[in-house]
Amino acid sequence: MEKALKRYFPIFVLPTLAAFIIGFLIPFVQGLYLSFCRFTTVGNAQVVGIGNYLKAFADSTFTYSFWFTVLFAAVSTVVINVLAFLVALLLTRAIKGTNVFRTIFFMPNLIGGIVLGYIWQILINCVLSLAGKPLLALNTAAGYWGLIILMAWQQIGYMMIIYIAGLQSVPGDLLEAAQIDGATSWQTLWKIKIPMVMSSITICVFLTLTNSFKLFDQNLALTKGEPSHTTEMLAYNIYNTFYARSGPQWKGIGQAKAVIFFVLVVAIGLIQLRATRSREVQQ
Template sequence: MEKALRKYGPLFVLPTFAAFLIGFVYPFFQGLYLSFCQFTTINNAKFIGLGNYLKVFQDTSFLDAFWFTALFSVVSILSINVFAFALALILTRDHLKGTNIFRTVFFMPNLIGGIVLGYIWQILINCILSLVGQPLLALNTKAGYWGLIILMCWQQIGYMMIIYIAGLQNVPEALTEAASIDGATSWQTLWKVKLPMVMPSITICVFLTLTNSFKLFDQNLALTAGEPAHATEMLALNIYQTFYARAGAQWKGLGQAKAVIFCILVIVISLIQFRATHSKEVQQ
């Protein structure tokens, strides 16, 4: 069979592979090359070696964006996963009424796109801020930071909750029953039986929230657009602004170099995370 399929190989693989070359492979390597160039359009790229990379580390806005992103990611990963897991635990209780409705409601914000979500929350948060007499989002870094976290929680808790529910439902009843016969409290059952058994779900959820938070763009653009004075600008938005909000020969190369560093950062962090939580998974 392999032989027959091999003969038809081009038909099966070529459409996707060609699109993949156009949509990913070629732009990726061209981007890698351009990060060593000075350019305003692709056609006038001039090789300048490591110049762009040296400039990235002198660009304080990039470092600020990095710390803002890191701080945002840590808090949002923790809060999303803790709340999502707690909701999943409650919703998998026996004889709780209306679980389906709750599940439906909590998942809903996920389907609404980042741009729309950002504006909805901008209107809401600005209203609260003006009612309590605080400066609006455009002048309020702290509100921008917490606004982004609340917005991300609102959007992502439902999604992660669904994954945790699926994980918890896969824990064999025999195990929890055995634990309770042995006299384990429900707290002990949670820590010693359920948590180790849902470790694969935790790996996935932490991975998803980590990459989502680090790559966040739409919500950042719509909610605060980096205001005030780039103080709430995350890495993705910082790169975008370097590319498109500035005129001058040096900016695009600098932006591309930032993008390469950003890319390496995301890959390294997700690898470390994956190794760390994956190793805690137990065989069923």
């Protein structure tokens, strides 16, 4: 069997490798090249050097969107993971109906981001309004917290499943020994359960952090960056730079922003992975 696997290994790898090269690697390299160009289409690109990057950093809307996204990502990551972990703790107890509640909490994750955005836009604007006008279009704070609520409602159920899997993998012998030694529920949680599920925490924090930075469709559907681009996140700012602004120079600037965005997300993701993996406990 081992010889057969080694012999036919290239045949099985080739389709996936071809899809990766055609669907990701080639477009990525081409996008990196276009970030140094002035263009309207790929065929008429003219190299302009690092000018696009300098203009991208000089764009006040881009820097504002960056800090707005950082603030959003920090708060949403904490809120989602804390609530998901608490729900997972409740649903790993021996109570009736846990499977039903798990299904209910997970269901919002099955709904597309655009649909979720419009659902919450209707809910918030119908319940809250200013002088009879939609609140999300007039109030930056409402738009910010609306995005937090939307993201949490969508992601908590998914992270809950990961935390449940981690909590169920904690050895029962450890919990029984802690109970015999007189450990309280709070001490068991902090000294045993949380250290033992750090691998699940690493995964969930990574997913929520990167998803928060990459948020686009919910931002588009819920606020569209209103009022006056004050709720515009990084991905939506790049989209507007590339498509909403006229002139060939903006496409190159939008592409440069996309490369900067990619580097930021990768760097933040790697830093987070290193920080949380160092706290993982081997079972």
